[in-house]
Each structure stands twice: as structure tokens, then as C-alpha cells.
Amino acid sequence: MSSAQKKNTFFGGVAILMVSTIIIKIIGAIYKIPLGIILPDEAYADFSAAYNVYSFFLTISTAGLPVALSKTVSEANALGRYNQVQKVFRVAFFAFLTMGLISFVCMSFFAQPVATYALQNEKAVWCVMALSPAVLCTCCCSAFRGFAQGHMNMMPTAISQVTENLSKLLIGMGLALFIGSLALQPEDFGDRMMAVGAIAGVSVGSILSVFYLFWNHRRTRRLHPGPFTDKPDGSKSILVHLLALAIPITLSSSTTAIVTLIDTNLVNGQLQSVFQSMMDAGPVVTESARGFLDIGNKSAQILLDNMAAGGTAVLDSARALYGAYQKCMSIYNLPFNLMVPLTASIIPAVSAARARQNMLEAKQVSESALRFAALMALPCGVGLFVLGEPIMWLLTAGNTDHTIAGPLLSILGLASIFVCIQLVGTSILQANGIVNLPIATVVIGGVVKIIVNFILVGNPDIMIYGAPVGTLCCFVIAAVLNLLIIKVRVPSAPSYGKVFFKPVLASVVMGGVAWAAYGFLSRALGGDALTFKGNLISAAAAIVLAALVYFVLILALRAITREDLALMPKGEKIANLLHIK
Numbered sequence: 001m002s003s004a005q006k007k008n009t010f011f012g013g014v015a016i017l018m019v020s021t022i023i024i025k026i027i028g029a030i031y032k033i034p035l036g037i038i039l040p041d042e043a044y045a046d047f048s049a050a051y052n053v054y055s056f057f058l059t060i061s062t063a064g065l066p067v068a069l070s071k072t073v074s075e076a077n078a079l080g081r082y083n084q085v086q087k088v089f090r091v092a093f094f095a096f097l098t099m100g101l102i103s104f105v106c107m108s109f110f111a112q113p114v115a116t117y118a119l120q121n122e123k124a125v126w127c128v129m130a131l132s133p134a135v136l137c138t139c140c141c142s143a144f145r146g147f148a149q150g151h152m153n154m155m156p157t158a159i160s161q162v163t164e165n166l167s168k169l170l171i172g173m174g175l176a177l178f179i180g181s182l183a184l185q186p187e188d189f190g191d192r193m194m195a196v197g198a199i200a201g202v203s204v205g206s207i208l209s210v211f212y213l214f215w216n217h218r219r220t221r222r223l224h225p226g227p228f229t230d231k232p233d234g235s236k237s238i239l240v241h242l243l244a245l246a247i248p249i250t251l252s253s254s255t256t257a258i259v260t261l262i263d264t265n266l267v268n269g270q271l272q273s274v275f276q277s278m279m280d281a282g283p284v285v286t287e288s289a290r291g292f293l294d295i296g297n298k299s300a301q302i303l304l305d306n307m308a309a310g311g312t313a314v315l316d317s318a319r320a321l322y323g324a325y326q327k328c329m330s331i332y333n334l335p336f337n338l339m340v341p342l343t344a345s346i347i348p349a350v351s352a353a354r355a356r357q358n359m360l361e362a363k364q365v366s367e368s369a370l371r372f373a374a375l376m377a378l379p380c381g382v383g384l385f386v387l388g389e390p391i392m393w394l395l396t397a398g399n400t401d402h403t404i405a406g407p408l409l410s411i412l413g414l415a416s417i418f419v420c421i422q423l424v425g426t427s428i429l430q431a432n433g434i435v436n437l438p439i440a441t442v443v444i445g446g447v448v449k450i451i452v453n454f455i456l457v458g459n460p461d462i463m464i465y466g467a468p469v470g471t472l473c474c475f476v477i478a479a480v481l482n483l484l485i486i487k488v489r490v491p492s493a494p495s496y497g498k499v500f501f502k503p504v505l506a507s508v509v510m511g512g513v514a515w516a517a518y519g520f521l522s523r524a525l526g527g528d529a530l531t532f533k534g535n536l537i538s539a540a541a542a543i544v545l546a547a548l549v550y551f552v553l554i555l556a557l558r559a560i561t562r563e564d565l566a567l568m569p570k571g572e573k574i575a576n577l578l579h580i581k
Helices: 001-005 008-036 041-062 063-079 084-109 111-118 122-150 153-181 187-222 235-281 292-309 313-338 338-355 357-388 386-396 402-431 437-457 463-489 498-523 532-556 560-565 571-577
Strands: none
Touching: 001 122, 001 235, 001 357, 008 041, 008 153, 008 313, 008 386, 041 063, 041 084, 041 111, 041 187, 041 235, 063 084, 063 122, 063 235, 063 338, 084 111, 084 122, 084 235, 111 122, 111 235, 122 153, 153 187, 235 292, 235 313, 235 437, 235 463, 292 313, 292 463, 313 386, 313 402, 313 463, 338 357, 338 402, 338 437, 338 560, 357 386, 357 402, 357 463, 357 498, 357 532, 386 402, 386 532, 402 437, 402 463, 498 532
């Protein structure tokens, strides 16, 4: 296999996107960690709430069509129908542009009602407006990315995503710091404007990505001028075919976005309801712990502080707890984002294998994808679970109460494992033509999440801790149901024992090592009087030791096979280097 061909293999595409994802996450960490420090929890709540609206419109506009486009292009390429490939792209691009324009209008001209009624946070309106150009541009970007991915070419996606994130970092953070230097009054107004500046970098980055992807598309088209002899289908037929593939996928993906939007509304509404009841009764901080993790005392103190500051005490108190939760969500999303390269490559790879009637290859790709998902998601999730509080202490530098944020991250760490499994499972089902059942699993999980959140967040002794519990319940149910459907409906389904047993065992041992190492070092460096520096040393040492233990266990247990590595560029050399037989 030539070097060029190697790049177009399944894990060749994964490797390209994985490198870009690592770069993006490094940029994101450089962006979000200081942003979490410079923005108070209240302003971060505005920032995150606007992002949830943006994600909703983006999912509705782009969740299904890129997958349908890449699948259709991949199948047409496999059959040598190159005129069909070009026409599919033109039809899809028009559909993307239409959806983008509709979303742009909703986020720009109707930003006030969206923030007030959909988010239960009218102070997020400017952040919503600042993101409106991004949704239009990203829709156009998705057309170009879906076309390239259908050719198993992940490089344009990687470059454009890095461009977006560099812009977000340089322009967004630059604007936020500049606005912060102006010391605008009142203080809450200045904080909200900093959030707007930070989020504006996303829109600028999406504009730059459109220009790059358009240039790249024209350049690559000139390299293959034709002429081609195949007769393409009619535009209406192509659109109907794309929509038949895209609508079920969009419904499945948008269910999660809709649940997230409902969850934002519900959590903010329930928090405000509890704080209003507390204010009516007179908030009291007692000496003894009150209920689950003492959130009652901490929330009462937050309300008292906001009442003393004046203004909208109930709304600002809810924003404070929601902002702390969203800072944890930015870390919780790390394992999820590592799955994006896998899911982007699973569907065209399995679809092409099935088009060639090669069921063995389809099974191998699916099983390897699940195994890699487990190998990445499990250690991340377990690590967040056992080190939630020290990680939040480090990443917010004391700007957020880590005794509140830490347990939130620990619960979300467990949830992140099942999010990853659910996501990869959904892609495997979609690649095998099973596009409706994943919708049902997400709907069931989403309904459970909403019910759990409504009950727990409205409890004054639990409040914000109910939100991650609802997330955990949602994705446990959705992931398990997806795996059951794969086992029943997919020909030559993966062996779950081979996929999960060894990664689970290695991750549990790794988690025990991390917990013990941090506990020992933190006591040795200060115990109850542990300083930020002591926490930094203890947490960093625990993470490094746990990572080394996990790597050794993965090799010792042979959790990754030579067949898995053979699908990757330079896989044989990697297997020889690691002595994997």
C-alpha cells in the first residue's frame, strides 16, 4: 500500500483527525482554562448558555447532512460515479446554506426571546447575538468537510478546525482581556462584555475556515477535471436521498441538543426557584452540614453575598452555580471530543466495506473503533472521577469554589465514559443502515435526564449536583441500549468481552493508583492546610504515575492487538516497537 493510499485508510483518517483534535484540545485548554479564571462563574454561565443555543441550531443544521454527504460520496466513489459525486456536493451545499441562514436569523433577530425564555437567562442575550455569524459559516464549512470526508480525506477538516480554534484563542481571548482592561462599570456589565468578546472569536474563526475550505475545494477540483462518463441522478432524487439519510441522524443528534437546551432552561429555572424560596424564607448558614455534600450551606452563602451586592440576587446566584457546573462541563467534554475522529471515519469506512460486501472488514473496523474508544474514554473518565476536586482547584486557580465544582466533575467523569460509548455505538449503527433506533435510545435517555434533573435540582439539599447525576443516568441508558441493538441487529457484531474487559481492568487499577498517590502526597504536603502549590504537585504526580501504570497495563494485558495497529499508518512498526504480537 502506497503512502497516499495509507492516508485514506480508516485509521489513517483517524490519525489525522486525532492529531488535529489533540492540537485543538491544547488550544482549547489554553483558551478555556484562563477564561475560567478571568470570568466569574456568572459571566461564564452566560458564555455557556449562549453556546448551548449555538450548539442546538448547529446540530439541527449540520448533524445529519455531513454524515449523509460523506456516506453518499463514499459510496459513489467506490462505484466510480464521479459526476454523481460533484452533483451530490452541489445539492448538499445549497441545503447547508439554507439551514445556516435560518439559524442565523433566529440567533440574531430573535436573540432576546431566545435568551429570556429558552435559557432562563436574559443576561446572555449579547453572547447569543455574537455567535449568530458562526452558525451560518459553520454550516457552509460542514458541506466542504463532509465532501472531503467522503473521500476519506480528513486533512481539510483538521486544518479548518485548527484555524477556528486558533482564532478563538487569539482573537477571543484578546478581546476578553482588552475589555477587562477597560474596567467597565458596573462590574457585572464589564464581566458580561468580557464573555461577549471571548465568544466573538468563534465567529471570526468560522469565517476564516469558510475561506480556507472554499479555496481548498476549488484547488482539489482542478486536480481532477475529468471528463467523467457516468450520468448523475437528478437534483430532486439526490436531495430526497440525502434527506432520507440525514433526517433520522439529525433527529437522533438533535435530540441530544434539544435535551441540552431543555436542561439549560430547566436547571436555571429550578435553581432560581430554590433561591427564590430561600430568599423568601431568609437564607440561613448553619454550622453543621445540611444534606448532600453541604450544598445547602454553600448556596445560602452565595445568595447572602448576592443580596448584599444588590441587583438580581436570585438570578445571579443561579448563574453562579450554573457557571461552576459549566466550567466542569468544559473538562468533561474532553473524552467526548476525542471520539470525533473515530465517529467521522467509522461511517464512510464501514459503508464502503458493506458496499463491497466485505462484512469481515466492517466488523473489524467496528470492533477496533469500540476498543479504541474504551481505551481512551475509560482512563479519562476514571481519572476525572477520582481527582475531580484537585483538578478543578488547579484549572480555576481559586476563582471557583472547588469544593462545589469538584464533586460535579467527579460525577461527570463517570458520565463521560458512557457518552463516548454511546457516540461510537450510534455511528456503528448508522454505518450499518440502522438510523432510527439510535433516536429512540437518546430520547429515552433524554427523558430520564429531564426527570432526574427536575427532581434533584429542585431539591434545596442537592440543587446543582442533580444536573450531572441526570447526565450520568441519561448516557448509561443510551449507551447500554445501543450496545444491545448492535448485538442483535448488526451482522457479525463485535465481541464486547474482547472490547471492554481489559480496558476496564486497567482503568480501575489506574484509578486506584491515582487516588492513593494523590491522597498520600496531599497529606504529606499539608493535609487540611494544603496550598494551591501543594495541590499542583500532588495532582500532577498522581496523574503522571497513573498514566504510566495504565500504559504498562495496556501492554501487559495485550488490550490492543496487532490487527488493530495494522489498520493505522506505520502500524506494523508501532507493533514491533511495542513488541505486540
